[in-house]
Amino acid sequence: MHGPAWVGWLLVLLCAAAGAYCLVRAHTGPPAERDAARGEGLMALGMAAMACPASAAASAAWSPWLFTVVFGTAGLWALARRHLHHAVGAGAMVYMALTMVLPPEWWGVSGPPERMGHMAGTVPMGHSAPGGVPLLTGLLLAYFTVYVIAAGVRLVPAAETVARTAAAGGPAAPAGPPGVLRACRVAMGIGMLAMLLAL
Template sequence: MHGPAASGWLLVALCAATGAYCLLRMRSSVEEQRRTAGGEALMGFGMAAMAVPAAAFTPPSWAWPVYAVLFGTAGLHALWAARAGTRHLHHSLGAGAMVYMAVVMTLSPGAGQGHTHGGSGIPLLTGVLLLYFTGYVLVTGVRLVPVAAVAGDPAPGAGEASGWGDRPELARACRLSMGIAMVAMLLTM
């Protein structure tokens, strides 16, 4: 997962900031938003840890299987929650992509040194994941574009929870940044 150091540190900063914001979103008064924010915080911090440049820190060889088990468990939890709403399917797919990357890191030459080499994953699976997350990023980005309000319409968010952690556009921006980070990590596979 490790590329040039500068881009790696930018990816770490993006994912860690997203994870921190998701932790703050867990203070929401809406239970479903808290639960979703917790899974997204785990994903953000996990992606940040996986993106640390190898020159700065070489994880021990046991770290990659631990990541695989951790995100496999998170993926199963999201899949179980998906029976209540399809939004959780995206979370389970994201966790599955993290498991895939951790397994590739475990099995790749130089895994103990924290390096992957291009083509070390399954090209078809990597391509499918890239297509999905690229599409997700584009759709989520379009949803963030402001829409002109029609006269007489209530303001967006009127009558909804008004806490800053409950704002849907901030949650979408959080998901967008993690989607972009996922695309960047998959490109290094």
């Protein structure tokens, strides 16, 4: 990832917290929610690992390939389970992992000679120059922007219901675990947007 180290650390904290909560829900939540919570927990923890600033620890040369295999498998599993959003998220993770190791010629992108050597696939994770296909990056950005806005809008009615109940003199019950899980999904979508922008 590119950009200041503090942005990377914020993403690590955000994604790790969301991933931990999702994994807890995968064990304690309703059975219908557990499968989705497992997928989201894996995605969030993978995002946290990928967002870790390179200045903190040197990444192994094989780590982008590990991300590719893990999230490629997760994406195929999500497609088999008809979880399209999880499949898109896993595909975005595979795409970001591959941009760390594949040279720009592979993506059909040209650049100045001095930059081409920098992107020759031997640069540690977090140190490569921007890569990938601008059109594909743009499509993923558009998808996650729409997802974050739509998911964020769905959080508002729950908050309004709690406020109306409290104003009517009823017990001011919290939004509860499902509301927190939805907020985690919004946070992960924002994290994905930040990571795509940092390609």
